[in-house]
Amino acid sequence: MTARKIIIDTDPGQDDAVAILLALASPDEIEVLGITAVAGNVPLELTAKNARIVCELAGRTDIPVHAGCDRPLKRPLITAEHVHGKTGLDGPVLPDPQMPLAEGHGVDFIIDTLRAQDPGTVTLCPLGPLTNIATAFQKAPDIVERIQEIVLMGGAYFEVGNITPTAEFNIHVDPEAADIVFKSGVPIVVMPLDVTHKALVTKPRNDAFRALGAKVGIAVAEMTDFFERFDKEKYGSEGAPLHDPCVTAYLIRPELFSGRHVNVEIETQSDLTLGMTVADWWGVTDRKPNALFIGDVDADGFFALLTERLARL
Numbered sequence: 001m002t003a004r005k006i007i008i009d010t011d012p013g014q015d016d017a018v019a020i021l022l023a024l025a026s027p028d029e030i031e032v033l034g035i036t037a038v039a040g041n042v043p044l045e046l047t048a049k050n051a052r053i054v055c056e057l058a059g060r061t062d063i064p065v066h067a068g069c070d071r072p073l074k075r076p077l078i079t080a081e082h083v084h085g086k087t088g089l090d091g092p093v094l095p096d097p098q099m100p101l102a103e104g105h106g107v108d109f110i111i112d113t114l115r116a117q118d119p120g121t122v123t124l125c126p127l128g129p130l131t132n133i134a135t136a137f138q139k140a141p142d143i144v145e146r147i148q149e150i151v152l153m154g155g156a157y158f159e160v161g162n163i164t165p166t167a168e169f170n171i172h173v174d175p176e177a178a179d180i181v182f183k184s185g186v187p188i189v190v191m192p193l194d195v196t197h198k199a200l201v202t203k204p205r206n207d208a209f210r211a212l213g214a215k216v217g218i219a220v221a222e223m224t225d226f227f228e229r230f231d232k233e234k235y236g237s238e239g240a241p242l243h244d245p246c247v248t249a250y251l252i253r254p255e256l257f258s259g260r261h262v263n264v265e266i267e268t269q270s271d272l273t274l275g276m277t278v279a280d281w282w283g284v285t286d287r288k289p290n291a292l293f294i295g296d297v298d299a300d301g302f303f304a305l306l307t308e309r310l311a312r313l
């Protein structure tokens with residue numbers, strides 16, 4: 001099996017950090033061509049910095065990290081410091097990155113990489129608002145058919161919403177960008193809240209990260225400790241959901257996940273339900289399926305994979 005080539009588009013975010021670490025710890029399955037930062041959980045300056053902090057934590061200063069778009073296509077930026085803390089990566093004390101940002105805009109990196117690689121060999125992994133991806137599609141429509149697949153974290157159907165009663169954060173922040181991506185015709189795999197809310201960092205799972213003893217395991221345990229305060233208070237759940245790592249885990253062990261190939265459309269008009277992912281889970285329309293919408297995960301298998309891989313860093 002040759003490693004799958006991916007670009008990670010991200011707004012770190014503690015859970016983004018874990019998703020990136022999982023990818024970097026799995027070179028047999030995943031080749032990270034580069035990372036593009038986008039404004040989301042925190043402003044771009046911080047997400048671009050945090051992405052480099054994570055690469056340095058993994059000892060991978062060779063990964064190019066590009067800064068992308070600093071605001072959504074048509075709306076002011078909404079951020080989530082209430083979840084992730086002021087830095088976006090609150091929890092562990094990690095040094096400021098020494099590695100510089102790679103030259104060139106993140107959107108151009110996505111375009112140039114897709115044009116340079118063979119068609120159908122690059123997967124995009126968006127872990128934040130879809131601004132960079134949609135901007136790349138608008139600027140260079142020729143790249144759309146060169147994408148192998150998009151595996152993204154975003155949306156919700158049964159869990160409905162987290163930033164509003166009916167919308168998940170990533171999609172709500174830039175619904176116009178999400179609309180462009182979901183209408184693009186690219187094969188899409190969606191990790192909605194429906195599945196990520198089943199990937200909970202319980203105390204034993206957090207202890208397993210910490211017990212790795214290495215720098216990475218302890219940092220991840222401290223990140224999820226921080227992240228957890230918010231979700232325990234909000235949902236009364238037994239631990240914090242690890243949203244974004246579902247994306248990179250799917251690339252390594254897709255059999256851990258199950259879902260349905262359905263039509264997903266994005267609400268862009270209604271103030272009340274802006275950014276809602278209207279998934280035709282029950283097949284009640286004749287709208288054409290455009291996404292594999294994941295609904296379930298083998299959570300024990302997921303955490304076993306994560307712990308085993310983080311131990312390698």
Ligand SMILES: [Ca+2]
Pocket residue numbers: 010011012013015016041127128244
């Ligand atoms: Ca994220």
